[in-house]
Amino acid sequence: MSLPHSLLSAAGYTTPALWRVLTKSGYFIGMCGAIGATVTYAATVRPALCSGAGGAAGNEVLRRRAAVFMAWSGVVLLVAGYFQLAARVARSGHGMPFASALTPTQIAAFLRAPAQPDAWIAQGTLILVQNLVLVLASAVLMALFSPRARRHADALALVALPLTLATTLVGAIPAKALTGTDALLDTLLVQVHIVSGTVWVGGLTLLVTLAAARRAPGEHAGVLWADLWRRFGLVALVCVGAVMVSGLWMTWKHVGTVPQLWTTTYGLFLLVKIGLVLGMITAGGFNQLWLMPRIARARRADATSSLLRLTLRHFPRVVWAEVALGGGVLAVIPFLSGSARTEAAPGSTAPVATGGILAVGVLLVLTLAASFYATARASDALARRDAPAPS
Numbered sequence: 001m002s003l004p005h006s007l008l009s010a011a012g013y014t015t016p017a018l019w020r021v022l023t024k025s026g027y028f029i030g031m032c033g034a035i036g037a038t039v040t041y042a043a044t045v046r047p048a049l050c051s052g053a054g055g056a057a058g059n060e061v062l063r064r065r066a067a068v069f070m071a072w073s074g075v076v077l078l079v080a081g082y083f084q085l086a087a088r089v090a091r092s093g094h095g096m097p098f099a100s101a102l103t104p105t106q107i108a109a110f111l112r113a114p115a116q117p118d119a120w121i122a123q124g125t126l127i128l129v130q131n132l133v134l135v136l137a138s139a140v141l142m143a144l145f146s147p148r149a150r151r152h153a154d155a156l157a158l159v160a161l162p163l164t165l166a167t168t169l170v171g172a173i174p175a176k177a178l179t180g181t182d183a184l185l186d187t188l189l190v191q192v193h194i195v196s197g198t199v200w201v202g203g204l205t206l207l208v209t210l211a212a213a214r215r216a217p218g219e220h221a222g223v224l225w226a227d228l229w230r231r232f233g234l235v236a237l238v239c240v241g242a243v244m245v246s247g248l249w250m251t252w253k254h255v256g257t258v259p260q261l262w263t264t265t266y267g268l269f270l271l272v273k274i275g276l277v278l279g280m281i282t283a284g285g286f287n288q289l290w291l292m293p294r295i296a297r298a299r300r301a302d303a304t305s306s307l308l309r310l311t312l313r314h315f316p317r318v319v320w321a322e323v324a325l326g327g328g329v330l331a332v333i334p335f336l337s338g339s340a341r342t343e344a345a346p347g348s349t350a351p352v353a354t355g356g357i358l359a360v361g362v363l364l365v366l367t368l369a370a371s372f373y374a375t376a377r378a379s380d381a382l383a384r385r386d387a388p389a390p391s
Contacts, residue, residue, distance in 0.1 A: 013264070013265040013266060013337075013338055013343050014337065014338065015335075016334050016335060016337055017098070019087065019090070019098040020087060020091075020334060021334040021335070022083075023080075023083045023084050023086070023087040024084070024087070024333060024334040025330050025331055025333065025334055026079075026080040026083060026084070027080045027081065027083070027084040028194075028198070028330050028333060029076065029080060029330055030073070030076045030077035030078075030079070030080030030081060031077070031080075031164075031167070031168060031194070031198045031202075032197075032198045032201045032202035032205065032326075032330070033069075033072070033073030033076050033077060033202055033205070034070075034073045034074065034076075034077040034137060034138075034141065034160070034164040034167070034202070035164045035165060035167075035168070035195065035198040035199055035202055036198050036199050036200070036201060036202010036203045036204075036205065036206060037066075037069055037070045037073045037202055037203075037205075037206045038070065038141075038157050038160050038161040038164050039161060039199045039202075039203065039235070040199065040202065040203035040206050040207065040232060040235065041066055041070065041157045041206070042157060042158060042161055043231065043232075043235050044203070044207070044228055044231040044232045044235060045062070045063075045066050045206075045207075045210075045228065046154055046157070047231060048224060048227045048228045048231060049062065049063055049224075051227060058220055058221055058224060059224070062210060062224070063150075063153055063154075064150055064153075065210050066153070066206065066210060067144040067150045067153040067156075067157075068144065068145070068150075069206055069209055069210070070141050070144050070153075070157060070160070071141055071142050071143070071144035071145045073141055073202075074137070074138040074139070074140070074141025074142040074144075074160075075138070075142060077134065077137065077138050077141070077164070077167075078134070078135065078138035078142075081131060081134045081135075081138070081167075083102075085107060085127070085131055086098065086101040086102045086107065087101070088110070088127065089101035089106050089107055089110045092110060093106070093110075110124055110127075111124040111125070111127060111128045112124060115175065116175070116176070118176055119175040119176050120175065120176070120177060121175055122175065123175040126170065126171070126173055126175060127171070129170055130167060130170040130171040133163055133166045133167050133170055134167045136163055137160055137163035137164045137166075137167055140156055140159050140160040140163060141156075141160050141164075143156060144156060165195065168191060168194050168195065168198075169191060172187055172190065172191050174187065180352075181353070182352045182353045185249070185353060186249075186253065189245075189246040189249045189250065190246070190250065192242050192245075192246045193242070193243060193246035193247060193250065195242075196238070196239040196240075196242035196243050196246070197239070197243055197329070199235065199239050200236055200239035200240065200243065200280075200326070201323070201326035201327075201329070201330070203232055203235060203236070203239075204232075204236075204319050204322050204323050204326065205323050205326075207228060207229075207232060207319065208316050208319040208320055208323055211225065211311075211312055211315075211316040211319075212316065221308060221311075221312065222298075222299070222304060222307030222308040222310075222311050222312070223299060223307065225311035225312055225315075226295045226296070226298075226299050226307060226310075226311050228311075229287070229292065229295065229311060229315055230292065230295075233284075233287070233288055233292060234376075236284055237288075237372045237375070237376070240281060240284065240372075241365075241368045241369065241372060243277065244368060245361070245364060245365055245368065247274075247277070248364070249361070251270065252351070252357075253339070253350045253351070254266065254270075254339035254340055254341060254350070255267060255270065255339070255340040255341065256340065256341040256344060256345070256348070257344075260340040260341070260343075260344050261340070263344065264340040264343040264344055265335075265343065266336060266337070266338055266339055266340040266343055267340040267343075269332055269335040269336055270336060270340070272328075272332050273329055273332045273333070273336065276325045276326075276328045276329045276332070277325075277329060279321075279325045280322045280325045280326060280329075283318050283319075283321050283322045283325070284322065285375070286318055287315060287318050287319070288375060288376075288379050289375070289378060289379055289382065291310060291314060291315050291318070292379050292383065293379055293380075293382035293383040293385070294310055294383075295307065295310045295311060295315070295383075296380075296383030296384075297383060297385065298310055300383075
């Protein structure tokens with residue numbers, strides 16, 4: 001989507017430089033790969049493999065391919081983390097060229113900068129710790145390139161999981177003490193949005209890559225993949241709920257009125273992001289309410305050929321569409337700088353949550369939980385129908 005130059009140059013909105021767009025999108029791609037792969041492996045792939053549904057040989061192949069994916073995600077995270085750190089240095093240098101920010105000298109000076117008078121710790125120290133954790137997480141993941149280390153893929157993935165999560169959580173620790181519940185909620189929900197989004201997009205990418213990399217699937221592959229898609233469906237439901245709740249919070253903070261969604265540049269980019277996320281939710285709903293019941297019926301009827309087609313052909317096609325939409329979301333994120341409120345009314349500030357707002361938030365969480373439970377029940381009911389699975 002292209003926007004007029006006059007709109008991008010609107011008062012209150014600053015168009016991010018190309019290096020800023022690439023480094024931020026690249027960093028979130030790295031986070032999707034690392035967090036999404038490790039969480040999905042621990043919550044979906046490993047339990048399915050431990051069930052033995054795919055047979056010993058098929059399970060070993062899938063475990064090896066998942067390990068290689070996680071190893072490459074470590075490479076991407078390490079490279080993206082370095083460029084993201086350089087971007088931080090460039091943004092702190094008041095016009096410093098990005099090329100200069102890439103040098104070790106500038107990075108070291110940034111990390112050694114003293115703390116502000118009202119800060120409990122230097123910001124550079126927090127960023128240093130964050131990047132040390134990132135390097136450690138990348139090293140654990142890249143160890144999976146070794147065939148010997150891949151024998152311990154389960155253990156290494158479980159070690160890497162908290163490290164990848166800590167990479168974003170440590171970076172969110174404020175150098176200055178938070179004042180009030182509102183600031184704490186804002187920090188917490190932004191991290192919920194990042195983690196749930198990266199698990200959702202990264203997990204889909206891992207599974208669809210594994211499905212596409214198959215060679216002559218064995219007779220038990222359909223059963224294994226039916227279990228994989230079912231398990232990840234539960235993970236995705238949690239992620240969708242977390243993304244929606246945290247996304248609504250951030251929208252309320254940054255958008256003052258509904259018309260600001262199409263009268264400000266920030267609002268237009270946010271609309272694009274919302275459209276992409278809704279597309280992902282729609283595709284996921286199609287899988288949950290249309291394909292999963294057919295997979296369950298094919299599995300119950302022991303229809304091997306139908307199960308293979310559904311799990312390794314039809315289902316991944318829809319997931320590829322979700323991955324493409326998720327990539328669009330990552331491309332839009334760097335353009336969500338500032339807020340629609342400040343564009344529409346320079347000097348305006350974000351609202352502060354009251355008891356009423358928090359009560360509405362709790363009601364929203366309960367409503368989403370009920371709707372997702374109803375969706376899961378509806379999917380189970382459709383799966384119990386006696387209609388034959390497509391051949």
